[in-house]
Amino acid sequence: MLVAERHEKIVRLVNERGSIRVSELSEICNVTEETIRRDLDRLEQAGRLLRSHGGAVSILDQQPEVPYMEREITHMEEKKRIAQEAVKLIEAYDRIILDASTTAWYMASILPDIPLTVVTNSIKVAMELSGKEKVEVISTGGVLAPRSLSFVGPSAERSLDPYHVGKAFLSCKGIHLDRGISESNEMQALVKRKMIAIADRTYLLADYSKFGLQAFTYFAELHQIDEIITDDKIDPLHLQELKEKAVKVTVAGRA
Amino acid sequence: MLVAERHEKIVRLVNERGSIRVSELSEICNVTEETIRRDLDRLEQAGRLLRSHGGAVSILDQQPEVPYMEREITHMEEKKRIAQEAVKLIEAYDRIILDASTTAWYMASILPDIPLTVVTNSIKVAMELSGKEKVEVISTGGVLAPRSLSFVGPSAERSLDPYHVGKAFLSCKGIHLDRGISESNEMQALVKRKMIAIADRTYLLADYSKFGLQAFTYFAELHQIDEIITDDKIDPLHLQELKEKAVKVTVAGRA
């Protein structure tokens, strides 16, 4: 990527999200944080954004043009680390599924531009990946869920029918040892259930806060999950219980 | 290859790909990098591209900044007037189709927030409508076409199968009296053909510049179109010919 392109990308990201951290830009652009800081200095000089400790903020009014960019995502740091860990599992020429979760969106943003087919029901994921030439993006159809900007409903499920992928990366609202994996929104739950069905391996992306919880709709049993990726704030007790249930768990540690 | 030819080639490549490296151009053109640098300097002088360390970036689509929507779209004013005219045809509880065109995008942005079901294959249209509570948005699935941010391919066509709508609003690249309606991109053309098939009435949104043109792929005959909405710059001769063919034409005048 050319310098000018990187600068445009930085400005775009800053304006989209309202603010962004140096570390995040470093990952997305695949350059060191030092380079990002120099970029930010120059972009501030040019009046295209405002610098602040740890990152940069948009120069436009803070009201993001779409309400969906809800800043202050809970457990953001953990989700990012989980996304980093998950991306490591992806290889060239994989066919994968990403669901409509914040963690999947992070994955999409830091995904390297390698030959890959990604199936998703998330507009955000699709848009994030549209900039990566080598990545083929396939979207489900369906009814648009305005808040999450994702496609759900019977036609979303049906549109997954013809596909078969190697790896599915899904998130959830709750993981309960006995009751299984749950989601607060039934429509999303049904789509996830279908995604599991057409994937060889399912990876569950869940930060520590999800364990022990039960949400409205159950969409999978624990044994249907091949691997859980979580963060190091997970309760050791939960970790132990999962071990006893023979569930593979990867803990994403700090860099 | 002549110098002028090489220059045209460079500009074309830069605009096609958004950016390109000096080394890449050197290989493609079979000249040394020094020559390419000299070329780029001159092309930048002439305002045909922008130089960046290591290569050059396109001068086009390079301000998707604040006026996310108001880019240098050709015949923007005409398209807006056509969109305004088309929106007048929409009533509460209609089920309509919007395609992945700029005009459809304008329509989406000025569509009143009334009970409505909109089927589209355009991410931009879907996002624009996501803010309108009373509008239900249904998207086709399919392969993401990165440049137009729309869904195409067999699965996009298939995902239209189960639907039936009252009105379809489509655009095109060319309208020819005898040869019919054409589009430059075959995949988009096939989707449009399907859209026409599932709509009771098809409205063709076409600014004056489209008449008499033929693009790569034909996707409809004139008689399949129920009404053409165009602007007042249309050639009276074309208007007369359409009249003789008994095609209903609405001319969007200035506000």
Next chain:
DNA sequence: ATATATATAATCAAAAACAAACAAAAGAAA
């Protein structure tokens, strides 16, 4: 408030990209 972690600025070295100068080659004009 103090300690600890994190972010930054300053400096350096290596690699890549560049600019300038010059000579050879190709075209245009006499």
Next chain:
DNA sequence: TTTCTTTTGTTTGTTTTTGATTATATATAT
């Protein structure tokens, strides 16, 4: 043809970019 101009490739030295390192400043937690 000869002469003149333009273009191109080569060489050389310079600048820019980047990542690494170190020391300093700033935030966060206890």
